[in-house]
Amino acid sequence: MLLALDIGTTNVKAVVLSDGGQVWAHAERQNTIISPQSGWQEQAPSEILKNLSEVISEAWSTVRGKEPLHGAVFSSAMHGLIALDKAGNPLTNMLLWSDLRAGAIAQTLRSKEEGMALYQRTGVPIHAMSPLCKIIWLRENMPEVFAHTHHFADLKSYLWLQLTGVFCTDVSIASASGLLNIHQKNWDDRALLRAGIQADMLPELVSPAHKSYVLPEYSAQLGLPPDVPFIIGASDGALANIGSNATRAGQVAVTIGTSAAIRTISPQALLDAHMRTFCYCVDENRYIVGGASNNGANVLEWLRKSVFQSALPAATFVEQAAQAPAGSDGLLFLPYLLGERAPLYLPDIRGSFHYLSAQHTQAHLLRAAMEGVLFNVKMIGEALEAHSPIETLHAGGGFSRSAFWVQMLADIFQKPVYIPDERVDASLLGALLLAMDVLGLDASVLAQEERCVEPDRALQACYEEAYGRFREICTTFAASF
Numbered sequence: 001m002l003l004a005l006d007i008g009t010t011n012v013k014a015v016v017l018s019d020g021g022q023v024w025a026h027a028e029r030q031n032t033i034i035s036p037q038s039g040w041q042e043q044a045p046s047e048i049l050k051n052l053s054e055v056i057s058e059a060w061s062t063v064r065g066k067e068p069l070h071g072a073v074f075s076s077a078m079h080g081l082i083a084l085d086k087a088g089n090p091l092t093n094m095l096l097w098s099d100l101r102a103g104a105i106a107q108t109l110r111s112k113e114e115g116m117a118l119y120q121r122t123g124v125p126i127h128a129m130s131p132l133c134k135i136i137w138l139r140e141n142m143p144e145v146f147a148h149t150h151h152f153a154d155l156k157s158y159l160w161l162q163l164t165g166v167f168c169t170d171v172s173i174a175s176a177s178g179l180l181n182i183h184q185k186n187w188d189d190r191a192l193l194r195a196g197i198q199a200d201m202l203p204e205l206v207s208p209a210h211k212s213y214v215l216p217e218y219s220a221q222l223g224l225p226p227d228v229p230f231i232i233g234a235s236d237g238a239l240a241n242i243g244s245n246a247t248r249a250g251q252v253a254v255t256i257g258t259s260a261a262i263r264t265i266s267p268q269a270l271l272d273a274h275m276r277t278f279c280y281c282v283d284e285n286r287y288i289v290g291g292a293s294n295n296g297a298n299v300l301e302w303l304r305k306s307v308f309q310s311a312l313p314a315a316t317f318v319e320q321a322a323q324a325p326a327g328s329d330g331l332l333f334l335p336y337l338l339g340e341r342a343p344l345y346l347p348d349i350r351g352s353f354h355y356l357s358a359q360h361t362q363a364h365l366l367r368a369a370m371e372g373v374l375f376n377v378k379m380i381g382e383a384l385e386a387h388s389p390i391e392t393l394h395a396g397g398g399f400s401r402s403a404f405w406v407q408m409l410a411d412i413f414q415k416p417v418y419i420p421d422e423r424v425d426a427s428l429l430g431a432l433l434l435a436m437d438v439l440g441l442d443a444s445v446l447a448q449e450e451r452c453v454e455p456d457r458a459l460q461a462c463y464e465e466a467y468g469r470f471r472e473i474c475t476t477f478a479a480s481f
Contacts, residue, residue, distance in 0.1 A: 001063060002441070003072040003228075004424070004431045005052065007155060008236060009033075009096060010258060012048060014055035015424050016063045017432055021445030023423050024066065027058035034093060039100035039347075042093035045082055045158055052159060056222050069225060071211075073435035074233035075427045078176035078280075080155040081131040083138065083145055088161055091145050095134050098294065100339065102133035103347040105140070109133070110275070110345065114194070120271055121188050123279035123287075124178040127345050132178030135195040150201065157203040160232060164212045169203040172234035172288075175281040180205075182269055182281055208234040208283050209438045231435050237292075238282040239430030240396055241265050244420050245448060250391030252384065254409060254417075255426065256296040256399035260373060262380050263290030266387075276343040276383040289387070291342025291380035295335040295351070297398055299369050302337055308362060315402065321370055322404055323363035326411065326459045327466040330355045331364050333372035334474055342380045344474075349481045354473055370405055374412050375470040381413065393417045396426035403453075410455040412463045417455075421448040 001024070006013045009031065016025040029051035034042045060069075079097035082090050095101070109115045110126035124130050131154070139146045153161070154177065157169035174180045174187075179195065179202065181188035187199040211229040213219075219226045233239065237255075241263050246253040252264045269279050270289045277291045297314075304310045304317045332354040339347040353368065381390055393415050399405045400419050410417040420426065429446065436443040 001067045001069050002432055002435055003056070003059065003069060004428045004435070005056070005072060005074050006236065006425065006428050006431070007048065007052065007074065007076040007159065009077050009098070012051040012055050013425070013428065014059040015428055016059050017424075019067055019445070025059040025062040027055035029055055033096070037101075039103070041096040041099040043096060045090045045094055048094070048155065049159060049162055053222060056224070060223055064223070069228050070441060071229045071231055071435055071439050073231040073431045074156060075236045075239045075431040076156040076173065076233070078154075078173060078235050078237065079129045079131060081134045082153045082155070082158050083149040084151040084153050084158070085148060086150040088151070088167070090158070091149060092138070094155060094158075097129045098338070099134070100128045100347045102130075102137040103128040105136050106130065106133045106347070116275065118178065118191055118194065119275050121181050121183070122178050122191055123175060123182040123269065123271065125275045125278055125342070125345055126178075127341055128347050129341060130178035132191055132195055135197060139196050151203070152197065152201055153203065156232070160212075163214050163218055163230065165215050166212060167203050168206045168210070168232070170208045170210065170232045170234055171205055171281045171284065172208050172238050174203070174205055176235060176278070180281075182279060182287070185281070185284065206232060208232060208434060211438070229439070231438050233431050233434060234282065235280065235288075236427040237261060237263055237290075238280065238288045239428075239434065240426040241282075241288060241430070242433055243426035243429030243431075244394040244396045245418070245450065246394040249388055251394060252381065252390050252392070253394045253396060253426070254377060255397040256373065256377075256405075257397040258296055258298045260293040260296035260377055261290060262377050262384065263288050264384055265289075270387045272383050272386070274383070275345070277380065278342070290384065293342055293373070293376055293380070294338040294340055295376065296373055299335045299337060299351070299373055300366070303366060303369055307365075318366070318370070318402055319404065320363050321367035324361065324367040327462045328364045328368040328371060329359060331360050331368040332466070332470050332473060333365075333368040334470075334477060335369060335372040335376055340376075343376075343383055344478050346478055346481045349478060352477070370408060371412070371466065372470065374409055375467050376474075378412055378467060379471065379474070390415060395419050406453050407456070410453045411459045412467065414455045414457070414460050414463075417453040418450045419453065420450050
């Protein structure tokens, strides 16, 4: 058996996979997001550690004794930052990727040549999400905390420290910090200087294949055998591409959950002249290139709960969009309810409907919102196509369970969309595949049967016209921020 753990923003998940490839156990806990001020988003490290311990114990208790446990592997979210004291205790909550308190610092740095130089070295677009900008904010706004900080941790390195007693992180997670030189695979001197910290304040860098063992007190608490190797794994984004079978040139993963992302794997670092895309490490030899949007299915939840106050389940509510035609009879929606990362990197931009008229119904507004999310993803895709053409899309995240939205993705991009086997989420599946490779296990038990959704060629002209209008309005609107 294998145990895979996904530490996301919303949930902590655990799955146990049998030697035959069946999912034998699943456990999940929800993380609480704390917002002490507008634009601030934090989580308590202690709660996430508690949730992790609980899902491990619950999943393991379900399958204990059925088969030997070969190992455990991690997937985790990126861009989190926790200040730790000398004993490894948190001095702050974890500042999430969605925390915007460093927005002004990021915008100033982004406007300078130094910002582009840092991007070219680290692959991380200058934005409030970046731990680099968060550290600068802490230094300038919480000097007492900064002065007492012995280490800065990402979420995974904090959890790994608690479980194993060793302070380290994998190069995949480290590469999303804005502090790692992605070309040399070490902490970047210029980024450290800008942050005002030393390299020894950051975790030791290890491969995603790195293995260790849980401290005896934790293995006893979790009920795990003490000789089970824990594999540190990689970022959820990189592993989602692996789990979606989007690992070769021309294959692009599109993941839409609360937020949205489009990514491709490359054997070489690919940087954008306009800083629209990120370039992180998958491992020592591969890179993940793409862009993440703040606005995905959360836009539809806003419409369902706050605007229409609908009692319908989310899946049923979304189906109403099919009552409106492709292109929403000219209605356009800029989906920037939470500001935006890629491709605009404008934390203060906001959403808006355009060309709204009396003929438009609830179905039109809903469909325009769904199209707007995908139009924004397509803008990021255009930046990727500056390097190489997109041939196929590989869907993941909650949206992949909506046949209507997946078809819309195929129609807007005019590309085939592959939907992988969904026994487990793509990032967890990628983590399992990584663990099998590290442990020398047979990965054929995870062979996927993908379903292909072909684009409707009759809608090509409609969506080209609608996307052109969206892009023009977006460019004009963004210029005012």
